[in-house]
Amino acid sequence: MPTAAVADARRRPETRAAILGRAVDLASAEGLEGLTIGRLAAELDMSKSGLFRHFGSKEELQLATVEEASRRFVATVVEPALATDEGEPRLRALCDGYVDHLEQQVFSGGCFWAATQAEFDDRPGPVRDAIAGAVAAWTTELARQARLAGVEDAEQLAFELVSIATGANNRYRLFGDPGAFALARTAFEERLP
Amino acid sequence: MPTAAVADARRRPETRAAILGRAVDLASAEGLEGLTIGRLAAELDMSKSGLFRHFGSKEELQLATVEEASRRFVATVVEPALATDEGEPRLRALCDGYVDHLEQQVFSGGCFWAATQAEFDDRPGPVRDAIAGAVAAWTTELARQARLAGVEDAEQLAFELVSIATGANNRYRLFGDPGAFALARTAFEERLP
Numbered sequence: 001m002p003t004a005a006v007a008d009a010r011r012r013p014e015t016r017a018a019i020l021g022r023a024v025d026l027a028s029a030e031g032l033e034g035l036t037i038g039r040l041a042a043e044l045d046m047s048k049s050g051l052f053r054h055f056g057s058k059e060e061l062q063l064a065t066v067e068e069a070s071r072r073f074v075a076t077v078v079e080p081a082l083a084t085d086e087g088e089p090r091l092r093a094l095c096d097g098y099v100d101h102l103e104q105q106v107f108s109g110g111c112f113w114a115a116t117q118a119e120f121d122d123r124p125g126p127v128r129d130a131i132a133g134a135v136a137a138w139t140t141e142l143a144r145q146a147r148l149a150g151v152e153d154a155e156q157l158a159f160e161l162v163s164i165a166t167g168a169n170n171r172y173r174l175f176g177d178p179g180a181f182a183l184a185r186t187a188f189e190e191r192l193p
Numbered sequence: 194m195p196t197a198a199v200a201d202a203r204r205r206p207e208t209r210a211a212i213l214g215r216a217v218d219l220a221s222a223e224g225l226e227g228l229t230i231g232r233l234a235a236e237l238d239m240s241k242s243g244l245f246r247h248f249g250s251k252e253e254l255q256l257a258t259v260e261e262a263s264r265r266f267v268a269t270v271v272e273p274a275l276a277t278d279e280g281e282p283r284l285r286a287l288c289d290g291y292v293d294h295l296e297q298q299v300f301s302g303g304c305f306w307a308a309t310q311a312e313f314d315d316r317p318g319p320v321r322d323a324i325a326g327a328v329a330a331w332t333t334e335l336a337r338q339a340r341l342a343g344v345e346d347a348e349q350l351a352f353e354l355v356s357i358a359t360g361a362n363n364r365y366r367l368f369g370d371p372g373a374f375a376l377a378r379t380a381f382e383e384r385l386p
Contacts, residue, residue, distance in 0.1 A: 118307055175325060
């Protein structure tokens with residue numbers, strides 16, 4: 001294998017990760033529909049053909065971006081909470097991580113899920129299914145831990161937690177009110193077992 | 194004035210209302226950015242030049258659509274509640290109307306505010322300001338009535354009510370779950386004084 005090709009192959013995974021990291025940030029701010037290969041190429045100072053080698057179509061890029069956003073959410077919110085026991089401690093750790101994560105990521109464009117959900121809820125297809133699948137998995141995990149914590153109406157609690165966290169993101173994004181996350185923490189505190 | 198011009202002038206207000214009614218429905222489903230004059234003209238089977246006579250630019254059309262969505266919200270949710278006393282009865286009437294209205298309008302594309310807020314929160318300008326102004330006015334009115342009802346942390350309650358109602362709309366739109374509105378009513382019942 002020629003040295004250049006080896007270097008290229010080595011660089012590829014890192015490049016793909018860097019591309020998708022930027023794609024998640026852009027989509028969090030502007031939505032997935034604005035995330036064209038041309039737009040992303042300009043942002044990354046890459047050629048469009050270079051990007052097409054990674055992602056053959058806009059839909060493929062959108063799906064890979066949803067997958068990267070999920071991976072990032074799991075790494076930031078879910079994995080650190082796995083050190084706690086299931087049930088009440090895990091539920092608290094997940095909720096703390098959830099609000100902290102939202103508060104931190106507003107600086108890079110806001111919540112990916114809030115931005116893309118409203119955009120794709122009326123566009124049936126694989127991208128919508130991927131977003132719905134990720135949101136459902138998170139809501140289900142909150143409900144599961146609430147049930148293990150002895151919460152009677154765990155579905156109700158999970159719905160309220162997700163609504164309130166999303167509401168805090170929306171409030172910060174629309175009004176620039178940094179107090180939005182304190183409102184979410186107070187609401188969580190009142191509801192958690 | 195020639196007869197045709199008189200008829201045209203008479204028809205104009207109705208036509209404008211009909212155009213904006215369709216524009217609100219379209220924007221509720223697909224957002225305001227997709228609401229081009231060409232798209233709307235095709236939907237209404239009108240000429241683009243006919244639409245341009247009503248709205249000189251895409252931004253003017255977007256602003257008029259936000260105004261019509263506000264007018265519709267006030268007529269459907271706020272005005273019927275004005276028959277009740279301020280404070281606890283008014284707060285309940287507003288909240289009942291709020292969830293009923295969301296439940297009904299999901300059939301014509303979902304909540305206009307949920308759809309357009311995520312879209313415009315990163316686009317400074319008059320359209321974003323108009324959306325933020327309407328959302329702020331509604332949140333402020335809920336907080337004012339909560340305060341009159343003797344709620345201690347009225348801002349907190351208003352934030353939670355708006356988050357949960359929006360969360361119900363999102364859940365219905367993403368998962369087609371009609372139980373979303375029952376979840377919102379249960380959450381409201383637990384929270385209202």
